[in-house]
Amino acid sequence: xxxxAEASGPVVGVLALQGAFSxxxxxxAALGVDARLVxxxxxxxxVDALILPGGESTTMSMLLDxxxxxxxxxDLLGDGMPVFGTCAGMILCASNVLDGRPDQHxxxxxxxxxxxxxxxxxxxxxxxxxDIVGLDTPFHAVFIRAPRVERVGVAVEVLAEHDGIPVLxxxxxxxxxxxxxxxxxxxxxxxxxxxxxxxx
Numbered sequence: 100x101x102x103x104a105e106a107s108g109p110v111v112g113v114l115a116l117q118g119a120f121s122x123x124x125x126x127x128a129a130l131g132v133d134a135r136l137v138x139x140x141x142x143x144x145x146v147d148a149l150i151l152p153g154g155e156s157t158t159m160s161m162l163l164d165x166x167x168x169x170x171x172x173x174d175l176l177g178d179g180m181p182v183f184g185t186c187a188g189m190i191l192c193a194s195n196v197l198d199g200r201p202d203q204h205x206x207x208x209x210x211x212x213x214x215x216x217x218x219x220x221x222x223x224x225x226x227x228x229x230d231i232v233g234l235d236t237p238f239h240a241v242f243i244r245a246p247r248v249e250r251v252g253v254a255v256e257v258l259a260e261h262d263g264i265p266v267l268x269x270x271x272x273x274x275x276x277x278x279x280x281x282x283x284x285x286x287x288x289x290x291x292x293x294x295x296x297x298x299x
Contacts, residue, residue, distance in 0.1 A: 188275065190246050193208075224244065
């Protein structure tokens with residue numbers, strides 16, 4: 100990994116082109132993690148892992164091109180850089196996206212099919228408690244214009260479901276959530292992601 104010499108632990112970048120990136124940064128700071136915003140290709144220097152936040156996936160896809168980040172990110176993620184994608188970040192990581200725009204392109208990192216806004220529009224947002232593999236007590240999850248997982252590949256591990264539909268899944272170094280774990284003060288999912296980086 101490209102760990103910076105100054106950092107004693109992994110450095111987590113948070114894609115900061117659009118969406119809920121600042122709250123992710125706050126959750127990582129609460130854990131004492133060295134985290135930084137990624138807006139330009141040079142901001143990837145020294146970054147060991149990446150969070151792709153919620154937001155508007157088509158806008159984020161466009162901004163990946165105009166910022167010059169798409170190609171360097173594709174290279175790093177394709178080489179196995181750990182990534183945690185939430186809501187729109189899940190869409191960017193998915194191998195197949197339904198109801199997306201023709202010019203919308205992601206990173207094809209995890210073998211799932213997702214439907215944009217699969218749970219409805221803003222008025223259909225909801226909150227619920229989820230039983231999550233690796234957590235002793237339920238996690239309160241916030242769903243806002245969430246993608247809906249319609250297919251999961253055989254190698255993909257389902258970590259949480261809501262009404263029988265996967266909402267948190269993982270394959271190797273890629274973990275994606277249909278909800279916004281950063282919108283509560285529960286840092287356990289961020290902690291699990293960081294623990295994956297350190298081997299703890």
